[in-house]
Amino acid sequence: MPMRKIYFLSFCLLLLLKFGYAQQTKVKSVSVNFQQVRIEQFVTDLEAKTGYHFYYDPMQFDSLKVTLQANNLPLDAVLGMAFKNTGFKYAITGGQVFFTKGRAIQTGLAAGYFGSKTDNLPANTIPQPIADYDTKEVKVPEATTENKLYEIGNKTNVIGQxxxxxxxxxxxxxSGESVIGASIYVTxxxxxxxxxxxxxxxxxxxxGRQILSVRGLGMRDTRRQIVLYSDGKMIIEMHDQVTSLKEVKISAEKVANVRNVQLGVNRLDIKSIKQVPTVFGEADILRVVLTLPGVQSVGEATTGFNVRGGSADQNLILMNDATIYNPSHFFGFFSAFNPDIVKDVELYKSSIPEKFGGRLSSVLDVxxxxxxxxxxxxSAGIGLITSRLNVEGPIISDKTSFSLGGRTTYSDWLLKLLPEEYKHSQASFYDVNLDISHQIDDKNNIYITTYLSKDKFKLNSDTAYSYSNRNANIxxxxxxxxxxxxVLTAGVDHYQYDIASFDNPVNAYKLxxxxxxxxxxxDFxxxxxxxxxxxxxLNSIYYKLHPGNYExxxxxxxxxxxxxxxxxALESGIYLGDKYDFTDDLSVSAGVRYSLxxxxxxxxxxxxxxxxxxxxSNFIDSTNYGNNKLIKTYSGPEIRLSARYNLGDNLSLKGGYNTLRQYIHLLSNTTAIAPTDVWQLSDPNxxxxxxxxxxxxxxxxxxxNTIETSVEVYYKRLRDYLDYRSGANLVLNHHIENDVLGTEGKAYGVEFLIKKTTGxxxxWISYTYSRTFLRQTDPNAGELINGGAYYPANFDKPHxxxxxxxxxxxxxxxxxLNVTYSTGRPITLPVAKYYYAGSERVYYSDRNQYRIPDYFRSDFSMNIEGNHKVHQLTHNSFTIGVYNLTGRQNAYSTYFTTGAGVISGFKLSIFAKPIPFINYNIRF
Known part of the structure; x- marks a missing residue:
């Protein structure tokens, strides 16, 4: 070939490359007028006018306020004027804009992409999309250039209506794990x-042609341009937020708080949970749940929690659909959930989905x-009294994976620091989680969950206590x-406690x-x-209880x-629910569940x-029933109704109504749940x-949308809630109906929440005003509590x-920093003494007429991370802090003793001094 032809062809190629590059870097022109606006508003306006996708770190731009006026100028010129003399940089590439501080991101041509002539053509005339997918499931890596087109369905020459x-x-x-709660929005x-x-x-x-905007909590926002021919499938892979843009949020469209039809629902991600200081420094799901509006506990280091005026047994606690009957370790100081295993937590206080049943107040779904x-x-962690280890990985790459985690304690050294009479105490726990996920094919997936935990303790006595959870499902x-x-689920759940006395062989017993x-x-x-x-x-649960075995x-x-x-007993339910969007502003979710x-x-x-x-004294006779013979049936419908109406782009009004039934009861005449409490099934009495x-x-x-606010009010009625006669004995009671009383109750309150999600x-800040009252009105029950008048429940804490x-x-x-304040819980006190029949008697106040002192606590922690180099064997961090920073002696309970003929009252405090903690965490 003559040299002049070679020169000519080379010259033409250079012109084509230059033309292609110019087409790629061409940006839109905009007109703007800003006066001291924050970066969020600046980005929101530019997104709306350009359709570009913006990425930035809100923490780096917190102090920036933009004042700018421009008329039909290119976007890069507008950004240059906005960032002039600020040290902030920008980069524009392929419909994406990156804001950085100090150094601009270097952009270039994406591999295999030199522009497309199809951008301005109708979908049905597109000659050759970049990606071609039929009805088979396809993977779409997040890293793929977002401006590419993906064909979905069976390709035809002309797209029909x-x-x-x-x-x-x-x-x-x-990791290949599913992203829960990711939103896919089509503009x-x-x-x-x-x-x-x-x-x-x-x-x-x-x-035809559509753009899918995909956003997930803790994930980098992305989008997909598709051409839809017919039904098809996609796998969209999202990236975690990169280190240099760790807090990237495209906040303009994060409106799930407003748009979701459900109300009374709180979702927590594990990152938020790990930021909250807790006793001994380990992330604790239940402690963080207690900071949400409408959720309270009766005191420090307690096992249960109370939601909107409900008792602790009215909460359904699930871990991968396995029921956890005792969600605590080590006297309530730790929850049963390993923070390194947990992915997502949802708390339903109202708008409880139809698929859930069996509890009145809430569902905690882990x-x-x-x-x-x-x-x-x-990952691994070492604290003052606990350590944990978690490993995970593929069994079959991209198809089968496992997650194995365990925790244990070495607390004996801490107990030896107690006073002499308690130095021989012992306390320990462990738990193990194993989860396996397997994809059989495009249409079938198998998930296996197993959980085992055990606690043992002995406190300065010859009596040892232990309790355990065992759960498995598929x-x-x-x-x-x-x-x-x-989704078909089958499983078994087991909870057991044991008490053993052995030092004195003559009186040794097991319970x-x-x-x-x-x-x-x-579920369909x-x-x-x-x-x-x-x-x-539909669902069905077969219960088998052994209320007590003493030997x-x-x-x-x-x-x-x-x-x-x-x-x-056998509890079953069938349900049907429908969520319907009448308009873009009005959505209604209505359903019914029938339980038997x-x-x-x-x-x-x-x-x-x-x-x-x-x-x-009112016993007549008894009826004996054989094995599996039907003794008593209860049934009834449960209504689930909620609606949402948008009052604006970022403002909505929601309402809901729920009815629920609960057939299993926790028998406890103590304020807090104890391991020795007994569950009781509903029966004829x-x-x-x-x-x-x-x-x-x-x-x-x-x-x-970087700040979420909400106000919720509620009113709840309870019926046939169990309270107890004075002096009731709940252990080894063959006829518990003699000591329990069916009561009715009412609860009402208002909840405020302000939450800042970025920067x-x-x-967040939460405040709840709530009241819970009970009364016993059945004239056939004998002597009425408080003469049949309402009295505060044990867990009534107004503020x-x-x-x-x-x-x-x-x-x-x-x-x-964590700050907590609440009203003291109600108590019943002796208010006078008198003599009757030659002996001294004590006269008590009305039920729960008085209160213990108010509760206040503040906690502080620091998190120090190692370097963020990507290619290193391990990533380390330290968490250092103080629990109960002010050392306030919060009263857990009050009690009275008699000495030398004098009755004296005392307060019991669980954590009466500041408790320092340190944790070392490692990821590998």
Whole structure:
């Protein structure tokens, strides 16, 4: 070839490359007028006018305020004027804009992309999209250039009219785990969906070209440009927020707080949980849940919690759909949930989904990590009295993964620091989690969860206590098609406690209790269309209780055996719910659940005289039922209704009404849940609990959706809640109906929440005013408590305030402050003494007439991280802090002793001094 031809062709190639590069870097022109606006408003306006995708670190831009006026100038010129003399830089590439501080990001051509001539053509004339996908499921890496087009469905020359459905999964690009709660929004149709607990989504859209905007909590926002021919599937992989842009938020569209139809729902990510200081420094899910509005506890280091005036047994606590009956370790200082295993936490205080039943007040739904499907990773932590280890990785790459975690304690050294009389005490616990996830094919996934925990303690006595949880279940998720999928779950749950005395062989004894449940449920979701989602299913739980087994613990023991007969029952439910979007502003979710409860033999049931108290003196006869014979049936519908109306882009009004039934009761005449408390099934003499709640809330996001605010009011009614006669004996009681009283109650309150989600300073403030009253009005129950008048419940605490504040000075150093205040709980006190029949008697006040002193506590912690180099063997961090910073002696309870003929009162404080802590954490 002559040299002149070579020169000519080279010259033409250079011109083409220059032309292609010029087309790629061409930016839009905008007109703006800003006066001292914050970066969030600046970005929001530019996003709306350009359609570009903005990335930035809010912490670095907290102090920036923009004053600028421009008329039809290119975007790069506008940004140059805005950042002039500020030290801030920008970079524009492929419809994306990056803001940085000090140094600009270097951009270049994306691999394999030199521009597309299809941008201005109708979808049905696009000659050759970049990516070609048929109805088979395809992976779409997040790193792929977002301006590429992806064909979905069977390709045809001309796209017809009508709609088609896209379904698939959103997954973490690094670990392959599902991204729960990721939102997929389509601007053209103003429609969107949220991924479920498996990261699954399905959405119906008009055929043709669409843009999917994908956002996930803790993930880098992304988008996909698609051409929709017919039904098809996608796997969208998202990246974690990169280190240099760790706090990247495209805040302009984070409106889930406003747009979600449910109210009374709080979602926590594990990152937020780990920032809150707790006793001994280990992240604790239950301690953080207690900082949410409407959630309280009766005191420090307690096991249970109370939600909107409900008792502790009215909360359904689930971990991967396994029921956890005792969610605590080590006297309530630690929760049963390993923070390194947990992925997501949701608390339902109202708008409880139809698929949940069996409890009146709330559902705490904890989801564990599935395990890394791409590589082996792990983490470990060492504290003052506990340590933990977690490993995860692929069994079969991209298909099967596992997550294994465990915790244990070495607290004996701490107990030896106690006074002499307590130095021989012992306390320990351990727990183990194993989760396995396996993808069989495009339509079938299997999930296996197992959990084992055990606590043992002995406090300066010859009596040893222990309790344990054992749970296992398996889930099968099946996609029938793009619109219908099911989740079948089968599992077993077990809780047991044991008390043993052994030092004195003559009096040595063992006492144990256990509850076993075998459950099965089938949940179905049908996406009828983009406005209508239907949920339906059924579930069944078989209960087997052993309320008490008392027997000798040595051959020399003179203890007489005593066994309370076992109880068994079958609780079932069927439900149907529908979420319908009437307009873009009005959405309604309505459903009904019908529950059926059967109490079964063998059992010997006592019959009492009608219209008289159920006491031994009113006993008539008994009826004996054989094994599995039906003794008593309870049933009824449960209504679930909620609605949302948008009053503006960032403002909505929500309302809801729920009715629920509870067939199992926790028998406890102590203020806090104790390991020795006994569960009791509803039977012919103990009715199930019933409750209904109406709630109303207003939700408003501020400053480009970086601040969430909400106010909710509620009113709740309770019926057949169990309270106890004075002096009731709940252990080894063969006829518990003689000592319990069915009461009715009412609870009402207002909850405030302000939450800042981004920036160097973030956290939330919550305040709750609430009241809970009970009364016993059944004239057939005998003597009425408080003469039949309302009295405060044991957990009635009118005022509850929480402040959680976090401030990040840099990517390596941050601090957290927690402040808590609440009204003291009610107590009943002796108010006088008198003599009767020659002996001294004590006269008590009305039930719960007085209160212990108010509660106040502040905690502080510092988190120091190692360097953020990507390619290193381990990543380390330290957490140092102080629990109960001010050393306030908060009263847990009051008690009285008699000495030298004088009655003296005392306060018991759990943590009466500041408690320093340090934790070392490592990731590998």
């Amino acid at each position: 009508g709609k088609a459905t896209i379904s698939g999964y959103v997954r973490d690009s690094k 053209n149709t103003k429609s969107g969906v949220v991924t479920d607990q498996f990261g699954y989504f399905t959405i119906t859209l008009p055929k 989801t564990n990590r599935e395990g890394n499907k791409k590589k082996f990773t792990g 889930k099968w998720k099946h996609n029938f098609n793009d619109k219908l999928f099911s 144990n209790f256990d509850i076993n449940q075998t459950n099965f449920k089938a 979701t049908y996406y009828l269309n983009r406005k209508n989602t239907i949920n339906f299913g 000798p613990n040595s051959p020399q023991s003179l203890v007489q055996p005593d066994i309370v007969p076992a109880q068994q 409860y059967n109490y079964l033999g063998p059992q010997n049931v006592y019959n009492y005289a009608p219209n008289l108290p159920k006491t031994p 103990i009715k199930p609990q019933y409750g209904d709640q109406v709630s109303l809330g207003i939700y408003h996001n501020l400053q480009s 160097k300073a973030n956290g 509850d305030f929480n402040f959680i504040g976090n401030y990040r000075f840099s990517h390596r150093f941050s601090v957290s």
